[in-house]
Amino acid sequence: MDFQLTEEHLAVQAVAREFAQSELLPGVIERDEHQKFPAEQIRKMGELGFLGMMVDPRYGGGGMDTISYVLAMEEISKIDASASVVMSVNNSLVCWGLEKYGTEEQKQKYLPRLATGEIIGAFCLSEPEAGSDATSQHTTAIEMDDHYLLNGTKNWITNGSTASVYLVMAQTHPEKKHHGINAFIVERDVEGFVVGKKENKLGIRGSDTHSLMFTDVKVPKENRIGDDGFGFKFAMSTLAGGRIGIAAQALGIASGAYELALKYSKERKAFGVEIARHQAIQFKLADMATNIEAARLLCLKAAFHKDTQQDYSTSGAMAKLFASKVAMETTVEAVQVHGGYGFVKEYHVERLMRDAKITQIYEGTSEIQKIVISRELLK
DSSP states (O other), X not given: OOOOOOHHHHHHHHHHHHHIIXXXXXXXXXXXXXXXXXXXXXXXXXXXXXXXXXXXGGGTSOOOOHHHHHHHHHHHHHHOHHHHHHHHIIIIIIIHHHHHHSOHHHHHHHHHHHXXXXXXXXXEOOBTTBSSOTTOOOOEEEEOSSEEEEEEEEEEEETTTTOSEEEEEEESOXXXXXXXXXXXXXXXXXXXXXXXXXXXXXSOTTSOEEEEEEEEEEEEGGGEESSTTOHHHHHHHHXXXXXXHHHHHHHHHHHHHHHHHHHHHHHOEETTEEGGGSHHHHHHHHHHHHHHHHHHHHHHHHHHHHHTTOOOHHHHHHHHHHHHHHHHHXXXXXXXXXXXXXXXGGGSHHHHHHHHHHTXXXXXXXHHHHHHHHHHHTO
């Protein structure tokens, strides 16, 4: 095994780190405080190629591998998880889903603008009564002559009010249950589509999370993705890759908090010496660093599986399960290392702690990841 990153990987990592420090760090606390979407920063991410990293260059993307994506996600997430979740959704769910399963006409129409950040996308699966249970879609898509009539509500939608393209899962044949679900491309300005209230969240507060309502929305038949009834498989396949992105986000949140705790421990003095010289702090730092490295290896393994066309459903679930756990534990410990200052916004670690929790919830809760893993173990 070769654990060394290539020169290309190191270059991507360095560019992402520099961008995060120079463009995302300034104003990140204010954006969190006021729930401000990082529109200008996202535009620049698109210009640098971070919103379509794995898209084929013929569609305007970077043509990079999943390892490059994981490395960039970690660096961006160290500073601003609200920005990195936009990057994750656009890359892992929207662009990848369209490129993998869309028609050539669909790819030509949407991917070049999505990959360059001219527009961003949203993935619409969750509903008020169907969060983790993707089989229970209450949103309906009734087949008409040349279109589908879409009715229903989606919630917890990242990029809800800022996206221009929405990938929407809906039930067309209820008698077929999950085999009757379809996936559709819905554009922002169609009649009958309404963006609902913005969620006031604990963490990733700069992320644009909304409910969406569809009332007799006409979706052309050419906007269906895949064959009739393919929607559930589309959603599950796309989410499997999405878990790698969220695992990398969790990894970034954890490593960002660790770096802040390490730096602070070398500056803060107690009982006449830097607190880093106290064994109690050293033990915390050692545990943080070890767990983060283990999470990083799981993320890179899942990315390697995806890049080499191996089954990555289990490795991706493992990476997300463990990295999200490490993110939560590390950020809590980082606050503890900072003591009272950890509770103060200007030191950043309290925000990272709040951001960490969502990584255990979206793209399937930790319990869902355990179900995915255990099913494979019990085959």
